[in-house]
Amino acid sequence: MKNKEKVTIYDISKRLNISAATVSRALNNNPKISEKTRKLVAKTAAEMNYKQNRLAQALKKGRTNNVGVIVPYINRSFFSSVIRGIEEELTPHGYHIIICQSHEEVANEAEQINALLNTQIDGIFMSVSKTTQTTEHIKKIQEEGTPLVFFDRKIDVPGVSSVVLDDYKAGYMATDHLIKEGCRRIAHLSGDINLEIYKNRFEGFKAALKDNEIEFNPAYVIQTSSKIESGIQAVEELWELEQKPDAIFSAGDYAALGAIQELKSRKINIPKDVCVVGFSNEPFTKYMELPITSMDQTPQMMGKIAAQVFLEQVKEDKTISVEKRVVLPPELFIRNSSNRKLINLENAV
Amino acid sequence: MKNKEKVTIYDISKRLNISAATVSRALNNNPKISEKTRKLVAKTAAEMNYKQNRLAQALKKGRTNNVGVIVPYINRSFFSSVIRGIEEELTPHGYHIIICQSHEEVANEAEQINALLNTQIDGIFMSVSKTTQTTEHIKKIQEEGTPLVFFDRKIDVPGVSSVVLDDYKAGYMATDHLIKEGCRRIAHLSGDINLEIYKNRFEGFKAALKDNEIEFNPAYVIQTSSKIESGIQAVEELWELEQKPDAIFSAGDYAALGAIQELKSRKINIPKDVCVVGFSNEPFTKYMELPITSMDQTPQMMGKIAAQVFLEQVKEDKTISVEKRVVLPPELFIRNSSNRKLINLENAV
DNA sequence: TTTAATTAAGTAATCGATTACAAAAAAAAT
DNA sequence: ATTTTTTTTGTAATCGATTACTTAATTAAA
The missing domain is CATH 3.40.50.2300 (Response regulator)
Structure with a gap:
């Protein structure tokens, strides 16, 4: 792999018997250069296979x-x-x-x-x-x-x-959607509250409950990481409760997926018994056999x-x-995991 | 946003009344520099918040x-x-x-x-x-x-x-696995044959058929793009045939997913009636309700x-x-979409 | 004590392009 | 024909770090 000698503006300037400054200006289409020289330089540069050294340029210009x-x-x-x-x-x-x-x-x-x-x-x-x-x-x-x-x-x-x-609004929208589907005992799988985004989703969730006069139940909030296992665990924990949730709003799609898997293995019908909404609109949410409703972040x-x-x-x-x-x-993509109307429609057929 | 003056080795050299060369050498831990000077330079550089200009260095060294x-x-x-x-x-x-x-x-x-x-x-x-x-x-x-x-x-x-x-081997392995599952009429959703990888997968597919004395049927080969729709179309086409396939080896996971969706909507049982193997081990393959067998490319x-x-x-x-x-x-991850033994096991319970 | 060997530091060129300033050439004005 | 203006090009410094080559300082050897 021979390292072909790099052609510089000096090589061009020597070949044409002009100064390197002129070459530089010609290549940069500086208006102070005559059309004739500009074209000559351009032609020669192409012939010699000149490539500008962006390092040198960046060093001089201060921009990379x-x-x-x-x-x-x-x-x-x-x-x-x-x-x-x-x-x-x-x-x-x-x-x-x-x-x-x-x-x-x-x-x-x-x-x-x-x-x-x-x-x-x-x-x-x-x-x-x-x-x-x-x-x-x-x-x-x-x-x-x-x-x-x-x-x-x-x-x-x-x-x-x-x-x-607008994570607050997103949390609000997701929760509001679940309420409109008839859910009242909505659990929230939150993310790491240290991150603003998760905090805001949580706040939006609470606000939607309040606006719909649903009492906020701290037992329905489980902190999860964005992993499937985390969602499974959350459901295990939630289903220990006396009053089981009838909906889950997860701040992440992976936890939502885990929750769905666990719900299914418990023979719980989605969305009839429990509606699930995820967050991020990961590609897999729409490819699932039971496509998952999810919040798109564009x-x-x-x-x-x-x-x-x-x-x-x-x-x-x-x-x-x-x-x-x-x-x-945010934009909510409503899919089967939370769309009870769709199910009713199917049953009607 | 003020552009704080950049500290260079010259600033350090002036401050210490030594040459810039010494500063450069000291910073690069050149053994020709006395320990005393080296430490002094290092300390001063830190104090002055010196940051090496990698552009200048790259220009000189010829490596970025x-x-x-x-x-x-x-x-x-x-x-x-x-x-x-x-x-x-x-x-x-x-x-x-x-x-x-x-x-x-x-x-x-x-x-x-x-x-x-x-x-x-x-x-x-x-x-x-x-x-x-x-x-x-x-x-x-x-x-x-x-x-x-x-x-x-x-x-x-x-x-x-x-x-x-080793795409050839991968194609061979996938096909061989399907044959071992009892499939004989194996269709192949190939990718763009212009790409070596897809060509090799196809060749491996054919070789496995041959080694198992199964006749190669060109009608069972459909060229697909790596899209779900493409997989759906392929099944539509294949199910026009007199002899429907009993297995599908797709050179891509998305086409495999599409195929599965279409098979399901035709009430065809997977893997009992048709086994499906995908390629790439995309994350979604294992998250599906019916997890998809897929070839991992590590x-x-x-x-x-x-x-x-x-x-x-x-x-x-x-x-x-x-x-x-x-x-x-390659490594084949066998999942439910092609694992008949697993199904039999489940039925036995 | 003088010379040789070793170590430490300095000088200045270099990487390749840009550009302020100067100078030359050409064109326009007097 | 000379001066002024405009256009075009050249000279040389600069960006910041590296390094071949020297020189100075220190130590070891004779």
Whole structure:
């Protein structure tokens, strides 16, 4: 694998007997260069197979046209879709995306931030990990003057823009939907309350109960992790109760799936006896034999908007700090796991 | 957002009244620097909040410690898992990963390659798109002397290393499993035969039939795309036949899922009447009410090994071109969609 | 005590592109 | 024909770190 000598603007300038400055300007379509020279340089550059060294350019310009994205995990449908949204929006602007995973560890998160800052990225997008309680590592980003945009999972840091779902409303909508299906004893499989998103979903859940004059029962709230097993356990726990729930609103799809599996193995009919609603609209929810009702977070849209917020930020004067907070509306995809009307319809046939 | 002045080695050298060269050497733990100076520099650098400018370093050293990964789609479980494997292996070596998507378009692929080469990445990992028939854009990578490793989907380019699944064996195993379950009229939902992987799965399928003295019936082969609808259509087509199949080996999980949905809606019992095997071991296959038998491609392992191949390559003398071809063994996860013994067992209870 | 060997630090070029400033060439104005 | 203006190009510094080559300082050997 021979390392072909790299062609530089100096090689072009020697060949044409002009200065490297002229070559540089010609290649950048600087209007101060005559059309004749510009075309000649362009032609020669192509002939010599010249490739601009973006490192040198970045060093000089102070911009790399790279941005970093930090997510807990890359192989979650939600996050990869957000990333795709960011990419779609930023690629046309010449940006490249460096993806990092925190694996839900704040230590990794801090390390990734450091590495990204060292690589001189032009901006950072991030969804904080579950273990992120302090903000020092995040403030470092601000100190460097690097634009930062939180998406989905944010943490309160003054001056940082964010694009999130209206999780409160989502929790409200999901619960309200269950109530409209006739459920009254609604259990909630919550996520880690340390994360704003889960807290807000929980708050929305409570608000919907209150607005419908249903008493809130703390025994119906089980904290789960986003795992199937966690959902199974939750049902085991809930079905110990005197008054069993007639609905489950899970803050995550995996826990919802586990709950459904456990309910089925107990021969409980869904949605007749118990309605189930999940959260995230993971692809599998709609492929199930019993498709699961789930809350969509419009991840790709979230990514696109986060990218737009970033673009605005770099356009603006760096000395002015503007904090922009975008809140996206959730969308409920009602499927069989909570759709009693549909079942009645089928029975009617 | 004030852009704090960047601290350079010159600032440190001025502060300590030593040369920048000494600072650089001290920071790099060069043995020619006295312990005293080394410690002093380290302390001062920390105090001044010095951050190495990796651009300048990369420009000088000719290495960026960034690698590019090009995949058709990032939000496919298989690809994101491979990426995760690459990451796990490469992060300890100080590499960062730039992820690009081709969206199955060779034009995008070429563009991404160009962009990556311009950014001076130290290596490229890629899984070619379905539309990649020519290799010119790939040869560019070689011309630059940039290490390249194909994973999963490769295309024949002399001198390029690859890490792939033994798709032939996988096809053979899947088919053999179906035969062992008593199936004789096995249909194959193949993928795009232009891709080696699908061709090999198909060949393995045929070989297993032959070895078991089952005649190959071309009517039982339907080309599908990796979509649910495609699987539904395939079953519709197959069930037009006089002799309906008693098994389906799909080269993709999504088509398998579609097939199962269609079979169920036709009240065909799985696995009693028809056994179904998918491919890729997508997460949803095991979460289904009727879990789907599927071939696992050990994606994370694939990523790790691809990374190791890359690391070997950069270690070696660049003037020697070594082509390494790794073939990984597939693993069949037998689940209810093709497990008749399990069903008999259940009935026996 | 002088010389040789070793260690530590400095000088300056380099990586490749950009750009402020200067200079030359061409065109326009007097 | 000369001066002014405009256009085009060149010179050289710069971004920040690395490193070949020297030089200075220290230690060991004669």
